[in-house]
Amino acid sequence: MASSTHSSGQGGRVSPAGAAGRHRCIALVGPFGSGKTSLLEAILARTGAVARQGSVGDGNTVGDASPEARNHAMSVEMNLAEVEYLGDTYSFIDCPGSVEFLGDMEGALDGVDLAVIVAEDDERKVPALQLILKSLEARAIPRVLFLNKIDKSTRALRDVLPMLQPASEVPFVLRQIPIWENGRATGFIDLALERAHVYHEREASTRIDMSDQDRAREHEARFSMLETLADHDDALMEALLDDIAPESDVVFADLVSELRQGLICPVFFGSAEHGNGVGRLLKALRHETPEASVTRARLEAAGGGAVQVLKTLHTLHGGKLSIARIFGDPVADGDSLLRADGSAVKVSGLFSVFGQQASKRVTAEAGDLVGLGKLEGVATGEALRQTFSEAPASGCKVSMPPVLAVAVSANQRKDEVRLSAALAKLVEEDPSLEVEQNQTTGQTILRGQGEMHLRVARERLAGKYGLDLHVAPPEVPYAESIRARTTVRGRHKKQSGGHGQFGDAVLEISPLPRGEGVHFSDRITGGVVPKQYIPSVRDGVLEALQCGPLGFPVVDVAACLTDGSYHSVDSSDQAFKMAGILAIREGLPECKPVLLEPIRKVSVFCPSDATARINAIVSARRGQILGFDARPGWNGWDEVLALMPESELGDLIVELRSATAGVAIFTSVFDHMAELTGKPAEAALKRAGKQAA
Incomplete structure (x- = not known):
């Protein structure tokens, strides 16, 4: 559904990137609470994708519709929405802003053409903004800044941008300046087009004449924009030095070129809540976003392929769904795709995703962002090929070291197998989670990016999979060692009719330097302990060291078998194993155990x-x-x-x-x-x- 209500366009000017029928994929990123979901909702309303703009406060937005997002009033996962605008298709990915959920953003960035950074006039959020910008800069993703909540800002843009600038490696370049009335932004002046517009609540802006005062402000701000562009365009620099006004086409060409090269970050502003500034942003995205072929070339340098998997979902009724960006030939239901190892996976269902809804579709073209059904074994970040002639692609795995952990277990024994399967699905959906079966403590450890991240994971285990969980802090894997040495005899003797049991072993127990582990040796001479029984003594020693006198595994200990005796009839492997166990249990308390x-x-x-x-x-x-x-x-x-x-x-x-x-x-x-x-x-x-x- 193309929008026909905008009056703040560029006079019908269409760059190659704005050619009709193209598909763009754009990420909305920014610190927590900056208004990304509200901006997505405003875009959906402006393009006619939804009948009415929803509100995060009212809980009726297309994004953040999962029970966990609604419960905490925050984005906890990426949200997708596809719109039509002036004959082109746009897939928007609304990414979480909390540092605890940036794993979803990391996955999404591997398939986008451009990122819109949503920020606000809040100095406290500059470090979080820098975290996000670092991810964009590392991937060389073109980006624009949308300064949201302009209606609530109390400072001039000339003061706000220097405050935000330390977060970015490239200069922020104003593309607009606000029109102020009684201390409130009522419209904007486009510095590239040199046109003024006035805002209307959740509707398209309309063009107005500039006042003399605003025209003077526009000339000053525009010259500053051109100076920055001229840093990378000698011809423009000469024109400015000669006081020659550059042609509009030259200005637009520089803006597009320097944006795509990552030399500048253009700045737009508005209020997503009131739908202000959305139309001008969409116009800029239409003309200046690189094509999917440019993105594919960038990704291929980092191991990308014809199909890039950005997210994995496990739906209750439809099974596994892989959110993927198509960069190669069209993909249809039933097609086979190739993994890096050459194995084939079959597409079992093709879907368009809009918020929490998935609808079937027939095919996906290059540039489309779609859901691919039941790609078994395929993980988030994986790149797939369509033919063997393509070079194998490794993809871009999400890697975020965990910073917080909890031990989880099922309150009912019958749920233990279900818990294991649910945890595996949870980690497949969110690679920034980790699950470990700790062999030392016997606990199942769930690790994540913070308190809220783990809380949401537990809520999904309970709500989506119906699991009643016990959650506790992980046990610390303490160990124990010894400070002194001793010699001890372990004798196992038992007579119960028929063959008895007899094993006799003398051990020297001594401490080892820290980190040496456990050493077992023997100095048996004369066959006082037959050779075939020495391994049994060692097995007994190792078993007894699993739990020392303090109750923890014993490390950095040497045990040497020096003497013993045997019985020709009653001795056995088991008897000598018990002798080794008894010697360790009796000897360790004498060796000054230490935690x-x-x-x-x-x-x-x-x-x-x-x-x-x-x-x-x-x-x-x-x-x-x-x-x-x-x-x-x-x-x-x-x-x-x-x-x-x-x-x-x-x-x-x-x-x-x-x-x-x-x-x-x-x-x-x-x-x-x-x-x-x-x-x-x-x-x-x-x-x-x-x-x-």
Whole structure:
């Protein structure tokens, strides 16, 4: 449904990118609460895709329609909508803005032609804006900034843009300036077209004459825009130096070229809630968004293919659905696509997706964003081929290190298998989640990007899959070792009629340097313990070391079999295994057992103005600061390095984000085990329900 109500166009001028019938894919990105879903709703209303513009507050928008999004009044996953505008098709992907749900944005960016960054006049959100811009810059995605909530801004744009600029590696370039009336933005002046328009509530703007005062402001702002463009156009620079007004076609050509090359980020503004500024934004997207073929060339350099999978969904009734962008030949139901390893997957159903609704379609052309049914084994980020003649494509996997974990289990034993299957589907839908079966603690660990991220995951397990869950903090994988050595005899003797059981083993037990593990050896001479029974003693030793006197696995211990005896009739493998077990159990308490805790090497990434607070938080959690430095490639960010006990990392991210307006992240890797004594050891043993030796 093409819109015919706009009066703020470009005089019918159509660039190659605006040729009729093309399909564009555009991501709406920006910090949490900036108004992305409202902008999508305004676009849908303006293009006639919906009869009436919905409101996030009223809970009646096309986006954020899942139970979890409605429950928390925030985007928790990408939302798709397709519209027709002036004969072209546009697929918009409304991406979550919270740092905890950026995994969905990361997947979506692998298939878009351009991103609209939705921001507002809020200095607190600049670090979050920088996080998002870094993802766009790393992929060389062309981008424009839509400064939303202009009706609520209290500052002039000349003050707002310098505040936002540190988030971007390329300059923000104003394409419009507001018309002010009694301190309120009532319209805009287009700096490229040199035309003024007045806003109308949720309707197209209309052209008006500029006042002398506004014309003077327009000349000044336009010259500033042209100066920035001239930094990459020598001919334009000469024209400006000679005070020659450039032709409109030259200005538009530079705007398009420099946008697509990622040299500038044009800035538009408006109010999504009131539908202001939407028409001018759509016009710019129509003329300046690169074609799908340009996007495919960019993606192929990063491992992309003819079909790029951006998102995986598991529907209750339709099964698996892969949201994919088509870059190659048309795709139809029943077609086979090729994975990187050469195996084929069959498309079982082809769908258009609009919010929470999926409708069947016959075919998908190059540029289309569609749902492909039941591509078994195909993951988010995977790139598929259509023929063997195409080079194999690796795709772009979503990789976000988790920062928070919970242990989950089914309250009813009969649900354990269902829980395992549901978790697998959950991770397939959201690769920024991780599931681990911890062999040491026996717990199922669900890891994610923060409190809300894990809460939404649990709500989906309960609501979508009907699972009654028990949730607890993960157990810390403590271990224990010894400080002293001893020699002990383990004798297993049992007579119960017929053949008895007899095994006798003398072990030297001694500590090893930290990180050495468990060593078993023997110094048997004279056959006092027959060779065939020595492996059984070793098996008994290893089994007994699984749980020491403090109740944890024992590490960094050497056990040497030095002596023993046997019975020609009653000795057996099992008897000598029991002798090894008894020797360890009797000997370890004499060796001054000590509790060990895992220490991890942590890197915290944060805005520089929060570094002092981060250092204090880490130190308060028994962390050892190793140092900090500027984060490479990140203006105004630091990286803090520290060694921290794993037990202190449980809710660390909550405190870090509280100190950094919600943007800090950290990574950690195991470094070593360290002795834990005193009150911290007593507390750890108490939490684990153990008793100190």
